[in-house]
Amino acid sequence: MKLRKRQVLFVGLGNPLRSDDTAGLLIIDRILEFPLSENWKAVKCYQTPENYLDALSKGKHDVIVFIDTVQGIEENYRIYEKEEIRDFSFSTHSFGLASIIDFLNRKKRFEIYLVGLRPAVLSLGTTLSLEMKRIIETIVKGFERECRK
Template sequence: MFKISIKDKLKEEISDYSKLLFLGVGNVLKSDDGVGPYIIDKLEDISSDNIILLDAQTVPENFTGKIRKEQPSHLIIIDACLMDSEPGDVKIVDREDFNNIGISTHSMSLSYFVKYLEQENDFKVIFIGIEPNIMEFANALTPNVKEGADNLIEIIREII
């Protein structure tokens, strides 16, 4: 069976965007859990009026006002999540699987966070998960996760 690449799937998901908002979620003090903020930091130079980058760290709920104010057509959440795959694997998590994956260490479940945002907003939500290797106290990504993150950064730059 043909498996669509992450690049092709993301390109398809955002093909009709008018404003993209990237939300990086994670704890930079817990190694691979910091992959979301790492990606936001590395994409800082693509920020514009229609590409918004937010580093939410471990409190994405603190950014609901900013997200509403920006009124994006697409919200792309990037976070480490346990998907039972190899460390560094990057996947677009299907909507129906969103509740079934283990999402890192945040004060509010991202599933609940998305439901809350969707109550008053009309935008497409895309969740990009990156399989972590370790999520213990350390201030750097592990090599496989950094490679996966850098590949995703390259893909985003190519399709934006």
């Protein structure tokens, strides 16, 4: 996923009251701390990305990177391409990401990715697991390197 010179919209998903599920939102907070180029934008959609369809479908961006927890993956994180996302039913959102992607692609042909993060704890609470803290650091460092190239 080469992003440096692309028009990218990062989209954080998650529930800030469900422990590790807040990771996508926290990564967006960290990305917004970078000295971002005007090509990179970021938005937090929480657990209702369908409420942000207008913002997601409009703008200069041609790449959308969703960041969310994905239950049942073996690796700490994985980057999914949009064709792979269609086969999942892991979403806790009102609309699954496949439906969101279908809507977005009717508006414009976006290159879409999901950075799926493996949660260790999804119980009620605001404390992140140590594993998720490490995953977040890895992801943030990767995006920061890409931003500075």
